[in-house]
Amino acid sequence: MDAIKENTGTAVSERKRAMGLLARASTEELQASWLAIEPKPEVHPVRGPETGLVMVRGRVGGGGDPFNLGEATVSRATVRLASGEIGHGQLLGNDREKARLAAIFDALHQRPEHRPAVDQLIDAVESRIQAEDRKHAEQTAATRVDFFTMVRGDN
Amino acid sequence: MYVAVKGGEAAIANAHQLLADRRRGDRSLPAISIDQIVAQLGLAVDRVMAEASLYDRELAALAVRQARGDMIEAIFILRAYRTTLPRFGMSVPVDTAKMKIERRISATYKDLPGGQLLGPTFDYTHRLLDPSLLTDEPVAEPLRRTVDESSMMRVSDILAGEGLIESDGHMPEDHVPGDLTREPLEFPLNRDLRLQALARGDEGFLLALAYSTQRGYARTHPFVGEVRIGEVEVELDIPELGFAVSLGPVQVTECQMVNQFQGSAKNPPQFTRGYGLVFGQSERKAMAMSLVDRALRAEEFGEDIVAPAQDEEFVISHSDNVQATGFVEHLKLPHYVDFQAELDLVRRMRAEYDARNGVEKNDPIRDAAE
Numbered sequence: 021m022d023a024i025k026e027n028t029g030t031a032v033s034e035r036k037r038a039m040g041l042l043a044r045a046s047t048e049e050l051q052a053s054w055l056a057i058e059p060k061p062e063v064h065p066v067r068g069p070e071t072g073l074v075m076v077r078g079r080v081g082g083g084g085d086p087f088n089l090g091e092a093t094v095s096r097a098t099v100r101l102a103s104g105e106i107g108h109g110q111l112l113g114n115d116r117e118k119a120r121l122a123a124i125f126d127a128l129h130q131r132p133e134h135r136p137a138v139d140q141l142i143d144a145v146e147s148r149i150q151a152e153d154r155k156h157a158e159q160t161a162a163t164r165v166d167f168f169t170m171v172r173g174d175n
Numbered sequence: 176m177y178v179a180v181k182g183g184e185a186a187i188a189n190a191h192q193l194l195a196d197r198r199r200g201d202r203s204l205p206a207i208s209i210d211q212i213v214a215q216l217g218l219a220v221d222r223v224m225a226e227a228s229l230y231d232r233e234l235a236a237l238a239v240r241q242a243r244g245d246m247i248e249a250i251f252i253l254r255a256y257r258t259t260l261p262r263f264g265m266s267v268p269v270d271t272a273k274m275k276i277e278r279r280i281s282a283t284y285k286d287l288p289g290g291q292l293l294g295p296t297f298d299y300t301h302r303l304l305d306p307s308l309l310t311d312e313p314v315a316e317p318l319r320r321t322v323d324e325s326s327m328m329r330v331s332d333i334l335a336g337e338g339l340i341e342s343d344g345h346m347p348e349d350h351v352p353g354d355l356t357r358e359p360l361e362f363p364l365n366r367d368l369r370l371q372a373l374a375r376g377d378e379g380f381l382l383a384l385a386y387s388t389q390r391g392y393a394r395t396h397p398f399v400g401e402v403r404i405g406e407v408e409v410e411l412d413i414p415e416l417g418f419a420v421s422l423g424p425v426q427v428t429e430c431q432m433v434n435q436f437q438g439s440a441k442n443p444p445q446f447t448r449g450y451g452l453v454f455g456q457s458e459r460k461a462m463a464m465s466l467v468d469r470a471l472r473a474e475e476f477g478e479d480i481v482a483p484a485q486d487e488e489f490v491i492s493h494s495d496n497v498q499a500t501g502f503v504e505h506l507k508l509p510h511y512v513d514f515q516a517e518l519d520l521v522r523r524m525r526a527e528y529d530a531r532n533g534v535e536k537n538d539p540i541r542d543a544a545e
Contacts, residue, residue, distance in 0.1 A: 032418055040408075040421035072261040074411055074422065076230065077268040077352065078374075078452045080344030080366055082329060082429060086268040086352045087367035089374050090454055092230035092409060094263055094422055108413060110263075112423035113231065153275060158319035160277055163293040167285055 038129050041142040042122040043111035044149055050121040053141040057134065062102035063124055069097035069109075069116035095119035105130040198243050212236035221426075221455025222246060226496060227253035228356075228375040230425050230454050247377075247496050254497050267410040267419050271429045271452070272329055274405040278458075281330050282399040283433060289327035294404060295456075330401035331431050331448060340433065340446040362488045369471055369491060370464075374453055376494030378460045384484040385466035392482035393470045396435035397449070404428045404456050428453045432465035439477045447476065 042050075071093055078089040096110040097119040107127025109119040125141065128134035199206065213220055213236045223235040227250045235253055242248035278294025281287050293299075334340035344366055346352075353368035360368070373381065388395055406424035413420055430451035438444035449469025451461035470484040483489055493499060528534075 035416075036418055036420055043421055043423050070261075072263045073229075073257060074263050074409065075265045075354070076409055076425065077266050078271070078370070078427075079268045080346070080370060081448060081450045082271050082331065082343060082431065082452075084343030085346040085350065085367065088265075088352050088354050088356075088371045089269070089427075089452055090225070090228035090230060090371075091257060091262070091356075092266075092422075092425060093234065093260070094411070096263065098415075106415075108415065108420075110411065110413070110420065110422055112409065112425070114233065154322075155319070156275070156277065157322045159317040160292050160294055161322045162318040162320040163278075163295075164320065164323070165291040165293065 035126070035129070038138065038142050039108065039110075039122075039126055041145045041149075042109060042125050045118070045122065045141065045145045047115065047118055047121075049141065049145060049148075050118060050125070053125070053137065054121060057128070057137060061128065061131075061134070063127070064100045064102070065097070065120075066100050066106065067096075067098040069095060069120040069123075071095045071114050071116060097123040099123045099127055101127045101131070103131065198241075207240065209233060209236045209240065212239055218456060219244070219246065221457055222378060222460075223249045223253055225454040225457055225460060226250045226375055226377060227257065228454075229253050229257045247500050251497050251500065264411055266422075267412065269407040269409060269425070269427065271403065271407060271427070272327075274327070274403055274407050274427075274429075275424070276327050276403055276405040277426075277456075278404040279327060279401065280399070281401045283330060283401075284333065287328065287330060287333065288325050290323060327403070329431065331433075334400070334433070334446060338445075341436075341442075341448060344450070360491065362491075363474075364487060364491065366468075366472070369487065370450065370452070370468060372491045372494055373451075373464045373467060376464070377496035377499070378457070378463065380494050380496070380499075381463040381467050382459060384470070384490060385463035387482065388466050388470050388484045393473065393478075393485045395432075395449070395466065395469050397466055397469070398433045399462065400431040400433035400448070402428070402430045402458055402461065404458065426455055428455065428457050428461040430458070430461035430465040432462070432469060434469050436476060442476070447472070 072095075073091040074094045076089045076092050077086045079085065080087055092112055093114055094110060094112055095114060095116045095118065096108070097116065098109075099107050099120065101107070105127045107123040107125070107130070109122030109124070109126060111119055111122060125138050129138040213232050216236075216239065219239055220232055220235045223238055223246060224230050224232065226246075227235065227238070229235070231253075234256065235249070238249035238252040238256075239246075241252055276289070276292060276294075278296060279289065279292045281291065285291075331340060331343070335342065346365060346367060350365070350367075353365060353371065355368060355371055360372075364372075387393070389397070404426070406426050409422045409425055410419040411422055412418070428451075430449075432449040432451070434447045434449060436442070436445055436447040447469065449465035449467070449472075451464035451468065453461045453464065467484055467490060470482070471487050471490060473480050473485040478485070480486065
């Protein structure tokens, strides 16, 4: 029982990670990976792709109860593979094609024969984001203030 | 009598064509692209997103271009666009403690964990016009330095450790965050709704009110506990899956203003706080918001309400620049009939006044509107 729970927990966290990274993939990254997949699976649209709003919430005082900060545009799509797997794609912005491709990859990620290709895509996206974040963090670190205190001498 | 006035269609169509021409300007110059506006006029784009209350850099840049750089017009256009979209849901509240920091400063602690990071700031520039920007001179790559991995502790948590500051704001149990885009405002408001209104409020209006509190109209003895700018993840619950997934990052500016408080019968002496959170990089707005947030909490702390910045209904009813511009600018629309009625009334009163004072009626210039 516990083993099953643990498995489900791992499956959830893996899918969560994959979906989060697919949301950050560029159009080029998604398209290149899609082109590389042969034979192409049959994909049926279930919902969308469509663009709408998500109300972004903050917390009062930073860590208190939630309040509504303002909305953000979000595009989303849901697709079904001929083999039955359902994929969801959702990301910030207006790019509905990206949302559709993200949904396809989320579905493909559930197929053992396609999983390595999807993992390759999301790993590449992750390393790109990490490299960008690292670069920005290092640039910010260069603007860190090093205080020094003037000490009055005794002599 | 009400007279329907028709006509003007051709004039309106031609005016809009003229607007398109003037917006494009000199055709010998290349047109400015949306990407260029996003990349090079980023803070204008951020202001439009914040006050339109819609995070979308591309659409905000489009609005700036369409509005010829008129910020309130751009905010209006983007605000109008958002009403055409369905709402998919509410995000998980963003966690500013986990922000990817681009700037973080504190005026209360010199040596705080994580340090003072200036980031891309205008502070300490000399505000001298830079002639190098007249031409397209190459810009050097920013320097890099090893990152200090210690966590960016929030300054409010440092003070909280000593018990000398009030906790983060909490609402009554089972409180559902108010949403002014769904429900008309009814005063008095809860703090969550006030923060939503302030987050989309006009920067200039909030700045002026914040300034007024510093000049003595509702003094709050403020210190910038912390300002931080950076990216936070937006997560949305996917009901079909039963868990939340990340939609990507948004950039926000957060200000924790720390205010002195003498204490009251109910509360011990401690620091109180004002909070500011704004889309994009907008430090001035976040600081102004936090000062006004604190001033509007006067009643909560049993402070005398003596100044405009403490008057919730006054502040929140007038902070939205789309509403404000709509009502002010509607005055230029045809009021021919209203004015005709007023004109008749004033003529009659003047005739009675003149008759009482024995003034001879001189030949009036006939009104052009008749």
